[in-house]
Amino acid sequence: MTTTKDTILSAACDIYLLEGYKGMSMRKVAARVNLSPTAIYRHFENKESLHHQVLREGFKTFDSYLQKSLKGATPIERLHLAAKQFFAFATEQNKYYEILFLTLDHTVEHSVKGALVKDATVSQQFMEDRVRECMQDGSLHDDDPEEVAMLLLATCNGFFGLYVSKKKKDSLEEMRAKYARTFSRILNGLKR
Structure with missing residues (x-):
């Protein structure tokens, strides 16, 4: 409701x-x-509190998508599921995706930054944890988990940026297939 x-x-x-x-x-x-x-x-209370709540809801929604990937049985399966959940978030919650990843107004970010730092870093930490698990079980070669997570998030975000900016036009299924292949290519380069 x-x-x-x-x-x-x-x-x-x-x-x-x-x-x-x-x-x-x-x-x-x-x-x-x-x-x-x-x-x-x-x-x-005011425009700032409304703006703050829009951002908080966006981050909370994104985190709820990522949490579903924890159902994977192995670290690499959880990492693949996290990528699928990123796709689901970007395509099903496109308003929040655009606000959080593409149009966040950095001229006013300072006014909400302190309150949102934890919310904003949840996805980065989540991906770092998935990458670290994969490195610990030998699915991915040892490297800096933070940098590898950043590479994966940047790849996912850049992929959707091309579609949101209308530089690429495909059906949802074509887009999903290209996304899966792109993510797999990146992971294959990181595997042992």
Whole structure:
């Protein structure tokens, strides 16, 4: 069941993607969801708290996708599942993907950075842990887990960036197949 707060967050995401943080206002969000501006303030103290909650929800949603990969039986299977979950997040939660990975307004990031550092580093740490597991069991050769995780995340993010920017156009299934092959190529270069 969608709550008023969820509807407000969704509208804030839409406006943020169209106009950026500076173009987002409580009045615009209220108008988009057919509420009075006063009604928005019942849920969010101000524009900054609304922006903060949009980012927190995005990070929380991304983490919920990544956590599903822990069902894999082996470290390498968990790493492959993490890549699949990144794909699922980017294609099923495209608003949050764009906000978190492509359009985050760094001119206002400082105002929310302190509160979001933990949320923002969860995915990086999650991938580092998966990579470290693979190195410990011998699936991947020994290397710096942080740098290898960064390589994998950068590859995934760059792949989706090409599609979001409309530089590549494929069906979802073609995109999924290319993504799987791309990730496999990278992992094959890292295997023992």
